Amino acid sequence: MTQLSLIGFDADDTLWQNETFFRLTQSRVESLLEGHADPGHLHDRLLAAERRNLGHYGFGVKGFVLSMIETAIEVTEGRVPAAVISEIMAAGREMLEHPIDLLPHAREAVAWAAQNHRVVLITKGDLLDQERKLAQSGLGDLFHAVEIVSDKRAEVYQRLFARHGVAPAQAMMIGNSLKSDVLPVIETGGYGVHVPHALTWALEHAEAPLGHARFFSITDLAELPTLMAGLTA
Numbered sequence: 001m002t003q004l005s006l007i008g009f010d011a012d013d014t015l016w017q018n019e020t021f022f023r024l025t026q027s028r029v030e031s032l033l034e035g036h037a038d039p040g041h042l043h044d045r046l047l048a049a050e051r052r053n054l055g056h057y058g059f060g061v062k063g064f065v066l067s068m069i070e071t072a073i074e075v076t077e078g079r080v081p082a083a084v085i086s087e088i089m090a091a092g093r094e095m096l097e098h099p100i101d102l103l104p105h106a107r108e109a110v111a112w113a114a115q116n117h118r119v120v121l122i123t124k125g126d127l128l129d130q131e132r133k134l135a136q137s138g139l140g141d142l143f144h145a146v147e148i149v150s151d152k153r154a155e156v157y158q159r160l161f162a163r164h165g166v167a168p169a170q171a172m173m174i175g176n177s178l179k180s181d182v183l184p185v186i187e188t189g190g191y192g193v194h195v196p197h198a199l200t201w202a203l204e205h206a207e208a209p210l211g212h213a214r215f216f217s218i219t220d221l222a223e224l225p226t227l228m229a230g231l232t233a
Helices: 019-032 039-058 062-077 083-096 105-116 125-136 154-163 178-188 223-233
Strands: 006-009 118-124 145-149 171-175 189-194 216-218
Touching: 006 105, 019 039, 019 062, 019 083, 019 145, 039 062, 062 083, 083 154, 105 223, 118 189, 125 145, 145 154, 154 171, 171 178, 178 189
Parallel strands: 006 118, 006 171, 118 145, 171 189, 189 216
Antiparallel strands: none
């Protein structure tokens, strides 16, 4: 294995909880609209709206709220009460103000990695919201750099690694999303470590590249030192 110089960490659902709050808000909106469509139908309509709107609104709470409003208008055939729209917007504001809930061993893993590597937070989503969450997490001082990107594709990682002066083969990315954190990094020639979260957004689902020499999976961030010790032994 090439000597690693850079270790990237995803943020949402890798270092702190995120999808949980999206699910709770979605359930709240489904309750508001239960007289217009069953929850399963609303879920499908919302997912379709999110997929359709990603190119316009990007990832994050704000795009989610706009997609929920669009879905509410669609399923009520334009008759959604203003009070429901107001409730959806209030739910979005609550998400943007929710305290950070660090996942187990997040601080320890980042601090350990920073001892011998350049450690970079690599996250996608709304700039202001991600900056807020990082500030509240108390992890900011542990990172050598922070990269907030609009999407996580192989070419994005390539540019990012080049900006930090490392070849992809010297880089590792750790995250809960196979689609965003693991597969595109492996495509560049880097190493991907999957840390599954109990909840994964449907648009982030992908098949694990089992058997690939640069793919690894751990169940908890506490396992990172053991994984790294095995790779460099």
